[in-house]
Amino acid sequence: MTAVGWLNDLGTISADRVELAISLVEGSKEVWRLEDSLHRGTGRPRGLSVRAILVAIVTLALDDRPLILKSATEVLFELSQSQKERLEVKGGTRGQDEFLNTYRRVRYLFHLICGEVDPSPLPKNLCVDAEILASRAKPLSESESADKAASLARLCNSLLDQSVKLMTTNELRSYDGSIGLDATPVPLFSRGPSKTKGTCASDPDGGWYVREGDHRDSEDNKGRRKTKIAWALEATIATMAQLRDEGGPKHPNLAIGIGMSRPGHNPGGMGAEVLTQISQKGYKPGYLGVDRAYSGANPESFHLPALALRYRVVMDYRIDQLGRQANSSGALLVEGGWYCPEMPCLLIDATIDWRMGKIDQATYDMRILARKAYSLRRKQGPDQDGYERYSCPATGKYPKVKCPIRPSSLLTQDGRIKVKVAESEELKPAICCQSSITISVDVGVRHRQELAFGSNEWHNRYATLRNSIEGLNGYIKDPCHEALSQPGRRRVRGIAPQSIFVTVLLMAANVRKTNSFRHEQAQRGGTHPPKRRRTSLTAYA
DSSP: OOSSTTSOOOOOOOHHHHHHHHHHHHTOHHHHHHHHHTOOSSSSOOOOOHHHHHHHHHHHHHTTOOOOHHHHHHHHHHSOHHHHHHHTOOSOOSSHHHHHHHHHHHHHHHHHHHHHHOOOOOOSSOOOOHHHHHHTSOOOOHHHHHHHHHHHHHHHHHHHHHHHTTSOHHHHHHOOOOEEEEEEEEEOSSOOOBTTTTBOOSSTTOEEEESSTTSOOSBOTTSOBOSSEEEEEEEEEEEEOOOOOTTOOSSOOOEEEEEEESTTSSHHHHHHHHHHHHHHTTOOOOEEEEOHHHHTSOTTTTHHHHHHTTOEEEEOOOGGGOSEEEEETTEEEETTEEEOTTOOHHHHTHHHHHHTTSSOHHHHHHHHHHGGGGBOEEEEOOOTTOOEEEEOTTOSSSOSSBBTTBGGGGGOOSOOOBOOOOSOGGGOOHHHHSSOEEEOTTTTTTTOOSSOTTSHHHHHHHHHHHHHHHHHHHHTTOTTTTOTTOGGGOOOOSHHHHHHHHHHHHHHHHHHHHHHHHHHHHHHTTSOOOOOOOOOGGGGO
């Protein structure tokens, strides 16, 4: 039974779990800043602190309970006297009247917390038409909304970072900065707008989420309603990633950044904001794995900020983005890399032919490997402004191809490829005539990446980065634990409380992943685990 006999029989929470929640919450500077901003020197004493509310919610997540404010009140009743004094929880702990009084204070303070960081002016819990909804909106300017959105992002990422810091010094030191970035839906405890009644959703901060396209269109090009759809928010999550070597993983792959928005609302910009939050916490940049939703993002909102933060993007392309993507001084940008202008079309269109089924995998691999001879040599950069200097592959002491324009490359007598060039001097581009060219950072930046697309190195890195974030998305949706996909376990409406709840669930997932990682390390004695055999004939004997 719980501390009060008439409460729900949920079982007593472990004191160690509460202490862990206290350490996670009190380690965040943003929580203390929020505590100070909500402090009132006049009026009746509140009898609760911001830390107490957040500790109760984090404890619920660590205990795999629904994030409901009534349950958070029950947690406060189960605290020891020393914990109550530490968290400034005052008031009685017995009787239904005392419980209801505490529950009222919990709801009041939680909504104060959300109001302090809520960038949305729209009222919640109303099913009215658009005009009434707009008339009841709070007067909030764009600058005020942006400030609140920044405060919400700092609060969420500061809390999440406390769960990452549970890693040991050796585990943190082994992290090379590589990140998997992706957006996942967060279904809301609300129906969408009603077309028949003309009313809005009870949670107007959400939007329609579909798996196709940019995750926001509720109808296809013929006006037909798409099937895989939900009224939701979209959580952009960044997770740690690492290449597995013979020594095994060196650290758990934890969620390291979080951002919330409406589905399909500037996913590139939200991704850049998450990366900025990670960078401001002092984590070094590494490889950044993203899917096709980001390869088509606005370069000014995602690609350029990611490069400015020194991340090395590894991404896939839609079929309409393959092949030749840009050129500069004659150099061709083909699927993220710079190549000789005389590279054969057979190699330029290799990925297009493979996806259309014109060639098999072996032929495709050979053509990708053949591109290497035509790749430009990077001589310098990127510099502080992102500019890079490249030279022709036929230059240097060891030219990769033979070219009539570069007589020194013809001295080699081996079987290196000889390129065909135009005879007219006027048709020769700068890359063929100059010792090197400088390529601006904004040329083809939407498609540029460091690794050769389709190569073994690209496949290994991209698969690792993408599997890390997809694995985490599935991990936090486990209905036995965080259950992110079940909105009935997060019933408070609005982007601010949902952002806090999702952050708390990620914190609980990080704690669970860290404990599992260390248990596995202890079980195998630090050696690489044997490959799991998924099928055995003994099951059919």
